[in-house]
Structures are given as C-alpha cells and as structure tokens.
Amino acid sequence: MAIREILTAPDLRLKQKSKPVEGPVTDAHRALMDDMLETMYAAPGIGLAAIQIGEPLRIIVMDIAKDGEAKAPRYFVNPEIVWTSEETAPYEEGCLSVPEIYDEVERPARVKLRYLNYAGEVVEEEAEGLFAVCIQHEMDHLEGVLFIDHLSRLKRENALRKLKKARKLAALEA
Ligand code: NI
Numbered sequence: 762m763a764i765r766e767i768l769t770a771p772d773l774r775l776k777q778k779s780k781p782v783e784g785p786v787t788d789a790h791r792a793l794m795d796d797m798l799e800t801m802y803a804a805p806g807i808g809l810a811a812i813q814i815g816e817p818l819r820i821i822v823m824d825i826a827k828d829g830e831a832k833a834p835r836y837f838v839n840p841e842i843v844w845t846s847e848e849t850a851p852y853e854e855g856c857l858s859v860p861e862i863y864d865e866v867e868r869p870a871r872v873k874l875r876y877l878n879y880a881g882e883v884v885e886e887e888a889e890g891l892f893a894v895c896i897q898h899e900m901d902h903l904e905g906v907l908f909i910d911h912l913s914r915l916k917r918e919n920a921l922r923k924l925k926k927a928r929k930l931a932a933l934e935a
Contacts, residue, residue, distance in 0.1 A: 762799045765814040767857050770924055775858055776905040779810070779817045781839050786881030790820065794836050794879060797822045802832075806857045808895045810902035813858050821899040825891050836879040840900055843885070844873035852894045854908045861927060862920045866911045868897045 768775055782790060793816060801809040801822055811820040821837040850870040855863045871889045874896060878884050888896050898908055909917045 762795045764803045765796050765800045767800060767804065767809075767813050768815055769858050769860060769928075770907055770909070771921060772858075774815055774817075775812060775902070775907065777812065777817055778905050779812050779819045779903040781819050782877070786838050786877055786879070790818075790838065791879060793818070794820060794822055798824070798834050798836075801857070804857050807891075808899045809857065810899045812902055812905075819903050821896070821903075823892075823895055823899065825895055837874075837896070837899075838877035838881070840874055840876035840896065840903075842872050842897070842900065843875050845869035846871040850894075852891075854894065854898055856898070856908050858902075859907055859909055859920065859924065862909065862923060864909070864912055864916060864920070866894075866898075866908050868894060872897060 793811060797809050797811060797814060797820070800814055801807075801824070807825050808821065808823040811818045819839045821840060823835045823837070824833055826833040846869050848870045849867050851865045851867045853863050854866045870893060871887060872893050873885065873887050875883065875885045901908065909920045912920070
C-alpha cells in the first residue's frame with residue numbers, strides 16, 4: 762500500500778469523466794483500492810474517488826465510521842444509482858480536492874445503489890444519511906463534477922479564489 766498525491770482543484774484532471782472497470786475486479790484494482798484507502802485515511806477523509814489520485818476509473822473508497830468506532834472500509838467499483846428519493850436533504854460538504862472549503866449542498870436524501878465490491882461481487886443496497894451524501898459526492902467525481910459545481914457561481918468563484926491564494930502561500934513557504 763502507498764499514500765498517493767491527491768489532486769486539488771482547479772486541476773483539469775478532476776474534470777474528466779472516469780471509465781468503467783471492464784471485466785472482473787482484479788488484484789491490480791484491489792491494489793489501487795488499497796492505495797486509495799490508505800491515502801484517504803492519511804488525509805484524513807471519509808471518501809475518495811480514483812480520479813482524485815489521477816486514475817480515471819470508476820472506483821470509490823469510503824469509511825464513514827464515527828471517531829472511536831472500528832474502521833469500516835467500503836469499496837465501490839462501477840457504482841450506479843438505480844433509484845433516488847424525491848425528498849432531498851442539505852449537508853455541509855467538503856472535499857479532499859477542494860481543501861478548506863465547506864458549503865451546503867442539497868441532494869436526494871436516499872438512493873439505491875448497485876456496484877461491485879472489493880471481491881468483485883454485485884451488491885445492491887440503499888443509502889441514507891451521511892452514506893447517501895458521501896456516495897453521491899464521490900459519484901460526482903466520476904463525472905468530473907466537484908461539490909462546488911453545485912454552488913452558485915459567486916460561491917464557486919470565491920472558493921476557487923481562496924484555493925489559488927492558499928496554493929500561492931504554500932508555494933512561497935516551500
Ligand atoms: Ni470530493
């Protein structure tokens with residue numbers, strides 16, 4: 762396992778659409794998922810899409826266990842949302858690729874998912890609460906969409922300006 766570099770906005774690689782994993786889930790995919798999980802834990806974060814470490818594949822890792830609870834890693838290969846509730850819910854989101862920025866996004870409150878797990882088995886399950894927020898946020902990454910893309914233009918531009926300023930400061934200090 763290895764900790765990989767996390768891409769941050771406005772890196773154009775984050776805007777690309779990720780490709781499905783063709784054929785079975787292999788050890789190479791599992792090695793990528795292991796790296797993604799280690800990178801996510803180190804950040805620390807609760808979800809990560811493969812494109813965030815520069816791999817344009819439809820793979821997501823997540824662990825939404827609370828502080829003090831045992832680790833509960835989840836792996837999603839080629840996830841699809843097969844149903845969404847009409848009811849929506851707001852949640853203050855953040856993203857490892859948009860550091861230091863947090864804002865409220867409104868999404869369907871519940872979704873039904875289909876995906877392949879770490880072993881390559883087909884899983885169908887319903888998500889609500891933080892799980893529903895996180896999987897929708899991560900699946901946006903597979904389409905090249907960041908949570909700030911859901912905000913008003915003014916808020917998005919402010920966020921990007923803040924990011925650029927932080928990056929310039931970091932470069933000066935390096
Ligand atoms: Ni994100």
